[in-house]
Every structure is written in structure tokens, then in C-alpha cells.
Amino acid sequence: MPSYDKNDSLGSRNDDDIAAYLLSIGDRKEARYFAQEAGGQSASFLSRPYRSTGMVLGYIPPGSTAKQVTSIGEVTADANLIDRQIKITLDKFFIAKYPGYGTHSILCEFSGKNQAVGETEELSFAMRFEARDDSGPAIAGAPIFMGLTVGKDGISFKGKTVNVKNSGDDLVMAVFETPAFKSGLTLLNTAQPALKPLTSLASATVGAIAKRGSNAQIHTFELGLDFNGSATSARLRYGSYIVVQTDEGSNWDWREYEWNAAGMALHPAGQPGKTPHFNYMVFAVSPFSSLAPSR
Template sequence: MSSVFADIKVIGECEEPEWIAAKLQQMQDPDFRGDVLENMNETPGGKGILEFLNLVQDQPWMYASHKFGYIAPRKPGSMKPQIIQHPSAIAADTSLKNSSINIRLDRLHIAKYPGGGTHNVMVTFAARNQVADTQETVSFSQTYRVQEGQSAGIAGYPVFIGLNVGSQGVAFECSTVNVKNNEDQAILSTLESSPFQSGLKLLTTAQPAIAPFTEITVGVVKMLAQRNENVAVQKFYLGLDFENMAMGCRLAEGNYIAIQVPDEIAIDWKQWIYKPDLGVIVHKSDDYETLPYNYVIFRVSRYEN
């Protein structure tokens, strides 16, 4: 099944340094002040372009890969540190087959996004909702203001309530767009209105309004991602199933982490833990060392009528 966000190109996927430089100028990124494009073009032998690429290649927003992690539900009252595993290393909860689940956003952390300062980030989730013998694509968007180097002030933000899981599992997608264009602030304020605050509530029967709502939501995301001063930064696809294949990811209740990294070996989960008393992921050897990347953490829980 094709990706809902296939047409959205994140900045890390761009192979044109001139486009990246122009985008950073439009967004008035504090790390790339001055006439970057002129400096690139005036330096002979392509040296200016190489110097520019060296500057951007280690920016957290330039990575196009994601590493996934999983944190199991905490035992009531326990303050013991919790291990983090790759979702391929856990056991699937087969009781979730043909059931309904809730998806909530627990963390949106911005280590660094283009533009600097306070970021207006539009986060869009998409999934396949199993209805009878068919699947309908559903999506939900929300915007958050996040200071660079910090996390959004959210935990348990509802995304999908009562998402129906089929016998094969469920697939999630997510994209983030950093919105700097002032004319687009009105769109973001609409997403902050009360109808969008309670997540997308789904039923076990087909809902005629879902398809046009999803088309509008995805259309807005694509439009904003292409506008001047805006840029798509992250997108990932995570399929969760009930199989035991080595490289598959399993569906279970708990928290799933999607972290933007330069490559899949950048993070060794054995070196990191979640500390319930602090409410953060830290290095095993240092409570003050947190993940130095952009990441999203969402929660899967069983839907209760």
C-alpha cells in the first residue's frame, strides 16, 4: 500500500544544495546568515558547495532515516528505569487482532529544526482503519509550538480514538512540517480550535465523511510543505503486525519512538533507558544526557467503550 506522504519531500531527501540554501535563507536560519547562495556560486571549483554541504550534513534536521524503539507499559507504582527495545524484538499482543486501539502523542522533541527559535510544527498522523472487509485511510493533523532544544508541552494528546485493527496488524505514518510563513498561521490556528482538540474518533462502520476529511488534511500538509519559508522535516512509515519474522515490527500496547538519525546504528537502545521519575529518556550512565535528535513518541493502548 502506497504512502500517504509519498509526494512530500523532507529537506533531508533533497539532493540540490542550492535549494537547501535558498530554503534556509527564506526561513532566516540563524546558523546560515548572509548571502549563502552568492558565496556558494562565487567560490571556484565547486568548493563553496562542498563547504556548505559540510555545514549542513550533521544538522539533526538533515537526516532522512528513522530508528524505532518501544517502551512497554509501566507496572503501576513502579519507578524502576525501563528498557527500550526495537519493535522487532518484542512479542506481539495477539489479543489486539480485530480489536480497536487508541493512538496518543506523548512527545514531540525538537533538537533542531531549520529556522531556529520557536517552531510552529504541523504534525500529521495517517493510518489504515479496518472497516468490515475494507480499509479506509484516516489522517489527523495538529500544530504545536516548540522551542528549539525542547519538547512540546503535551502528553497523551489524542490522535486516533477507536482505530480498528485488522487480523494482519496496522500501519502508521507521520510527517512534520516546520511552518514559518506568516500567511499560513491562520491555517495553524484552525487546527488549534476545539473541533480538532479531541482526536479523530472512529467507528466500526464506514463513515462517509472520513475520505474527504482525510483528503483535505493531507492536501493541506502537502500545500504547506511546498510553500516558501516552510519545510517538511520528518516523515516515517511504521507497519506493526503479529508475525515473528526477524525484521518485522510487532503491535502491542506501549510507547513507540521514532527518532530522526543519520543511520540506524547511531542509537544503541541498550545504552538508553526511560526513567519514570524524570519522565524522560536518558543515557544509562548519565541522567543529564538526553537523546540529541528530533523524535516523536506515540502511545498505543486498548480502546475501551
């Protein structure tokens, strides 16, 4: 299975190594934030969104039009989801800033486990996006796992993003534009041997691309959504989960931000026209019907 190690992320490197990477992709302006002679360290930690390796998790109830995002610690698990099939979709990916100029080519990989009868299936799925800073790709409900069976211990859901600057990888990433990857992984109540080659292809391709010198892993996260009920766990129920790339978790206060349901966007409280200075993703967990038309 793929590695989801934050030590592989660009933000885990020292300032000199980050500056060297930025220079290698032609981003001299960004490199100055990390060059020692520019006093870059104090500025880089505070102002470069791609430098963060941590995360904060928020929750939005299904169908909610309220502006307030709920802290994950206030969410109650729904044990009725045990043994049910759910779908996980990517509803929003906002990029405040990524390394490099112009349009960014970003590779995302997601992993999980399907509790099929008699066997646990290891899953891996990849998506490719293009977006500029202070915006995001035009997506809504992009399917990832369709029909994921929830076990008694909940679900494990991991993700990572890779900034792709090696132009030679364009042809390789074209595989993620095929119908097999555009429609998400559709799962059944029984183990599906046919999924293993697709999972292996996604893992191997993303792994190889992430290791090339002009490319860099930007963020990785792991969500263990369970029914524990402890003060430190993340609980599973239908709704949307906001994953924020930030190292400010100990100082985070969701009251400082609002969710615009109409515009599908997060913004500072009372400032609907302003975008936040951090990267974030929004994943929806919702019921799955095997009779629903394929997306």
C-alpha cells in the first residue's frame, strides 16, 4: 500500500532544501522566503500555505445552510452506519498557494479499506487536477469510493497531494483521465479481485511520480472516523468533513470561519468575499445506492 508519511512532504524539509526545490522549478520569488540571507524562516512558517504538514478537521451536517462549521470534537457518531454502504466524494479542493507559477498540476491519492464479507479490501484511488493559486478545480461530488462498507470500527481514509512539475509526467498521468478513474471505485458486498490491479496501478503511478525531483508531496492526512465517542477521536456520520492543511491546530477556532453553502466555499467570518490563507479539501460521506446511476 502507498505511504502517507508527512516526513515526505515539502514542508518537512529544511529551508535550504525548500529553496533549492523552488529554484529547480523556476520559482525564484518563492525561494526568497526560504533563503537564509533573506531571513526567510520567520516569514515562511507564517505565510506559505504549502509549508504546513498538519491538519484541522471540521464538520458540516448534511443539507445544512448554517454558516458555522462544527468542530470535530462536537460530532456524535451514528452507529447505524455499521455494515452499511456509503459513498465518499470530493466536493471541494481549494488551493491558497502551491509552489510554482501559473496553473498547478496536482495529483491526489486516496486510500481506504472495504469491509467486504470474509475479506478486507485495500483500496487506492487517484485523481488529477489543475488549478491556480487562490482558486480550485471545478469539481462537485467527484466520486472516490462508491459503496464502501462500514466496519464496526468505522473507516480509515487517507489522502495526499503531489505538486507535479515534471512535464514528462503528463502522459503518465493521462491514465487518471480515463473512465476507470473518473467514475470512482464502485464496491460490492463481496470482495472484487478485479479492483486489485486498479489499486496497484494507482499506487505505483503516484509513488513513482512523487519521487521525481521536480515533483513534491505537499500534504498528507489520515482520518480514522469511528464510533468510539472519546474526546480525541473523529466520529463517523453522514455529512461533510473539511480537511485544512495547517500547523495551527492548537490555536484553531472554527468560529473565525464561515461556510458559504451557496458558493461552496470557506471564508473568514464576516468576510464573504475573502478567501482563506490555507489549502483545504471537503469530503462528503453520504448513503450509497447500488441502483443509483454511475457518475
